[in-house]
Amino acid sequence: MPNPKYAAYAPAAPYFDLVRGALGELVDGDHFFDVLTDETVYEVLYDVPGWPRVINGRADVMAAFRGYVDNITLQSADKLVVHTTDDGSVVVIEYEVHGTILATGVKYDNRFCSIVRIENRKIAHWRDYMDSLAAWNALTARARG
Incomplete structure (x- = not known):
């Protein structure tokens, strides 16, 4: 049962x-937020309005994702x-997400x-790369009419 x-x-x-499954037995904790610490650095190497480039600590990562889920499902x-590299101390994951921008109903694929x-x-450090053009196109598209 999901944690309330x-x-x-x-x-x-x-x-x-997907992320929790990708990290498997290398980390402890049931949910993505459970595998973060107060010292975790979550870094994104792209600019998205309202999303910081560097987030420090579990509480701030949770706050940033709160804004995410208010805008995208x-x-x-x-x-x-x-x-997996360095005997499991570094994991590189590639993946896609598919959703909807709530304000416009526009599809979001990245x-x-x-x-x-x-x-x-x-997780001590997270560095993220994404298709910035896909995000820009979804976030700036007109609402479905």
């Missing part, structure tokens, strides 16, 4: 489930490819590559 303390984040569940996440450094069975 994360119920507000249900619109991003496909992403959280994901229907699925797929095409997962996992590359590709990501995330480099995850693990320390003490938790």
